[in-house]
Amino acid sequence: MAKTQKVQLTPQEKAVAKQKKWTRIKRDKWMYLLLLPGFLYFIVFKIVPMWGVLIAFKDYYAGMPFFTLEHWIGFRNFTDFFGDSSFLQLLRNTLIISFMNLIFYFPLPIVLALLLNEIKVQWYKKALQTLVYVPHFVSMVVIASISFMLLKTPSMEGASGGGLYEIIKAMTGKEVNILGSPTAIYWILLIQNIWKETGWGTIIFLAALAGVDVEQYEAAIVDGANRFQQLIYITVPAILGTIVTMFILRMGSVLDTGFEQIILMQNELNRNTSETFDTYVYQVGRIQGNYGYSTAVGLFKSIISIICIQTANTLAKKAGQTGLY
Amino acid sequence: MISIKRRSIGDVIGDVIIYALLTVLAIIMVVPFIYVIAASFAPEYEIQTRPLFLIPNNPTVDAYKRILDPNDMGTRVFRSLGISVVVTVVGTIINLFFTTTMAYGLSRSGLIGKGPILKMVLFTMVFGGGMIPLFLVVRALGMYDTYAALILPGAISAYNMLIVRNFFMDLPAGLEEAASIDGCTDIGIFVKIALPLSLPVLATFGLFYAVGHWNNYFGALLYLNDQNKYPFQLVLRNIVMQSQETQTDPNALIPEDTMKMAVIVIGTVPILIVYPFLQKHFAAGVMVGAIKG
Numbered sequence: 001m002a003k004t005q006k007v008q009l010t011p012q013e014k015a016v017a018k019q020k021k022w023t024r025i026k027r028d029k030w031m032y033l034l035l036l037p038g039f040l041y042f043i044v045f046k047i048v049p050m051w052g053v054l055i056a057f058k059d060y061y062a063g064m065p066f067f068t069l070e071h072w073i074g075f076r077n078f079t080d081f082f083g084d085s086s087f088l089q090l091l092r093n094t095l096i097i098s099f100m101n102l103i104f105y106f107p108l109p110i111v112l113a114l115l116l117n118e119i120k121v122q123w124y125k126k127a128l129q130t131l132v133y134v135p136h137f138v139s140m141v142v143i144a145s146i147s148f149m150l151l152k153t154p155s156m157e158g159a160s161g162g163g164l165y166e167i168i169k170a171m172t173g174k175e176v177n178i179l180g181s182p183t184a185i186y187w188i189l190l191i192q193n194i195w196k197e198t199g200w201g202t203i204i205f206l207a208a209l210a211g212v213d214v215e216q217y218e219a220a221i222v223d224g225a226n227r228f229q230q231l232i233y234i235t236v237p238a239i240l241g242t243i244v245t246m247f248i249l250r251m252g253s254v255l256d257t258g259f260e261q262i263i264l265m266q267n268e269l270n271r272n273t274s275e276t277f278d279t280y281v282y283q284v285g286r287i288q289g290n291y292g293y294s295t296a297v298g299l300f301k302s303i304i305s306i307i308c309i310q311t312a313n314t315l316a317k318k319a320g321q322t323g324l325y
Numbered sequence: 326m327i328s329i330k331r332r333s334i335g336d337v338i339g340d341v342i343i344y345a346l347l348t349v350l351a352i353i354m355v356v357p358f359i360y361v362i363a364a365s366f367a368p369e370y371e372i373q374t375r376p377l378f379l380i381p382n383n384p385t386v387d388a389y390k391r392i393l394d395p396n397d398m399g400t401r402v403f404r405s406l407g408i409s410v411v412v413t414v415v416g417t418i419i420n421l422f423f424t425t426t427m428a429y430g431l432s433r434s435g436l437i438g439k440g441p442i443l444k445m446v447l448f449t450m451v452f453g454g455g456m457i458p459l460f461l462v463v464r465a466l467g468m469y470d471t472y473a474a475l476i477l478p479g480a481i482s483a484y485n486m487l488i489v490r491n492f493f494m495d496l497p498a499g500l501e502e503a504a505s506i507d508g509c510t511d512i513g514i515f516v517k518i519a520l521p522l523s524l525p526v527l528a529t530f531g532l533f534y535a536v537g538h539w540n541n542y543f544g545a546l547l548y549l550n551d552q553n554k555y556p557f558q559l560v561l562r563n564i565v566m567q568s569q570e571t572q573t574d575p576n577a578l579i580p581e582d583t584m585k586m587a588v589i590v591i592g593t594v595p596i597l598i599v600y601p602f603l604q605k606h607f608a609a610g611v612m613v614g615a616i617k618g
Contacts, residue, residue, distance in 0.1 A: 028433060039442060041480050042445060118340075140542060195353075260542055302453065
């Protein structure tokens with residue numbers, strides 16, 4: 001719209017405008033200098049690697065110059081990947097891990113925020129918040145190490161294993177190598193994630209809850225609404241927008257399972273069920289040096305992710321929510 | 326304050342359930358830490374015979390002595406701790422420098438070229454080249470197996486930068502005008518006015534960046550080759566995973582379980598030390614992001 005309303009400028013006016021532009025640039029020269037380091041950072045570490053995705057279409061191996069314009073092989077890396085038996089396996093593993101998080105983890109911060117919101121003793125609420133936020137700041141290495149110490153099998157005959165290993169043994173009567181189990185890995189990842197992020201995840205919902213007008217509750221009490229009715233008719237609608245936004249973000253990152261956590265919990269016994277797109281890129285690219293192929297896998301994942309987030313956003317808008325953008 | 330509102334029995338029962346549930350949850354959150362701390366102060370035979378305990382029967386600091394003894398594991402532990410401290414401090418300073426200068430530059434309204442730069446930044450938040458292209462860039466720049474690779478590739482978090490920019494844009498314009506009339510350049514205004522006014526914001530993001538550096542495992546795994554350059558998280562990982570079966574060097578010392586517990590504690594303590602400072606600021610920092618984001 002703005003373009004059609006633009007007034008036609010005479011050459012003279014254009015020259016004046018151009019000069020004005022130059023004086024403005026000159027005036028802001030120090031601002032450009034401040035901008036420069038960050039700008040260069042984005043070019044070197046964000047934009048150049050984007051150009052680097054072209055190696056997905058090359059027969060690229062270690063030692064070749066990064067910008068080489070030879071060795072094109074078209075989509076062969078992609079067709080190789082889709083034809084490989086590991087493709088379906090990776091897709092399956094990634095979706096299992098993601099959807100277990102969506103089903104079991106996603107509702108928890110909402111529930112915890114609603115529970116915390118019911119606590120009216122301020123110092124106790126503060127104390128609880130302080131405790132539940134801590135695990136977010138603990139490194140994945142520490143969490144993986146604690147899991148390892150709790151689940152490990154006895155190091156020698158007659159010794160006791162990790163605490164949780166012994167509890168499971170006492171309950172089921174079986175000696176299970178949980179860390180090496182191909183299916184238990186999913187539950188380990190889920191529980192680690194719940195433990196680390198549930199508390200932190202409440203912040204955004206608590207912020208939304210803090211914005212609810214107290215008068216609404218007072219009016220509801222006058223009308224005879226009980227606590228549960230207040231929750232259903234006032235509290236939940238108030239945070240619905242936030243819930244939808246968080247859900248979109250999660251759907252958009254449905255293929256992002258993260259590297260650190262899985263690589264730390266992975267071993268030869270559970271690799272088949274725990275390898276995801278992210279860890280596979282690392283394994284094939286960094287460890288085996290198959291750069292072109294692993295970049296193709298990464299690119300495929302990025303493109304699917306963009307489609308996911310676009311779709312989720314469109315659906316959210318159709319459902320009457322504001323969406324992300 | 327006197328409450329005259331009558332509470333029904335249902336309300337009281339509901340409260341009891343909620344308080345009890347949350348208290349149990351909070352305990353579950355901290356029990357793993359207490360177990361690790363208790364085990365790190367227990368003698369090895371106690372760990373090997375008692376599966377779970379929160380207070381050791383015979384407390385001892387032997388595990389810490391061996392972990393920190395230069396003739397035992399001390400050299401490895403101290404070197405990696407030193408590396409982690411340096412990378413964290415230098416990395417955070419670089420993060421803050423890059424983040425604030427770019428954020429301030431982009432906060433000037435009407436800056437020519439600002440639109441395309443912002444678009445570029447937003448685009449990088451949605452799409453990236455991926456791990457291997459970035460790895461190849463880092464290697465081509467000669468940063469492979471150097472500490473620069475742990476610091477520069479993550480020098481700016483686009484998200485943090487945009488939040489800091491929002492903060493700069495909200496600073497009262499009058500201050501800057503007054504300073505520029507007094508003959509201050511834009512850089513002078515940035516250093517003498519904008520930065521001092523945004524110290525709480527800088528503290529928040531500085532702490533976030535610092536925790537990220539301290540906890541970083543993947544960066545070192547990806548970019549470092551020389552074991553002597555490993556930061557603490559990698560050494561912690563290696564010590565915990567060291568066992569009879571994984572041992573390649575027959576002469577190497579096998580750490581006892583109490584020592585593994587002690588290393589885990591050492592890796593967590595710095596976080597717990599800065600946590601009160603973090604907590605003071607992060608709620609505000611996250612809120613700014615949530616509202617403006």
